[in-house]
């Protein structure tokens with residue numbers, strides 16, 4: 001039997017006062033370039049999922065938040081090349097700073113209903129409806 005090692009990724013649905021969610025566009029040169037995704041990234045050794053997400057939000061957007069502001073919301077489980085992606089999605093409504101695209105090509109605020117018209121990674125598609133029922 002082949003053991004597929006899971007790739008643990010954390011991501012945030014940052015929700016604004018109008019119920020819109022921040023998406024970022026993956027830059028050229030990265031896998032899935034051009035697709036719109038939730039900010040986040042891989043959980044590194046010795047990190048908790050929450051500390052990894054706090055680090056990624058600071059690196060990618062220049063915003064600061066706290067573990068108490070990260071509400072576990074949904075997860076996705078999807079084959080990704082020779083790995084298996086486990087993506088943990090948190091809802092976050094409270095952060096400090098104005099999100100800036102430090103790594104992404106562009107940022108966009110979108111309601112879940114608008115996400116169906118955007119190109120997003122396959123793992124994210126089941127998350128859209130779940131998010132819609134949560135925010």
Ligand SMILES: Nc1nc2c([nH]c(=O)n2[C@@H]2O[C@H](COP(=O)(O)OP(=O)(O)OP(=O)(O)O)[C@@H](O)[C@H]2O)c(=O)[nH]1
Pocket residue numbers: 009010011031032036037038039040041042080085087121122123124
């Ligand atoms: N951040 C994020 N990653 C996602 C989403 N959906 C999804 O399939 N992924 C996948 O999860 C993996 C996250 O890796 P990444 O490359 O963004 O992570 P990272 O910031 O640690 O990048 P690095 O490897 O350049 O250091 C990628 O394979 C990415 O395609 C999503 O909504 N947000």
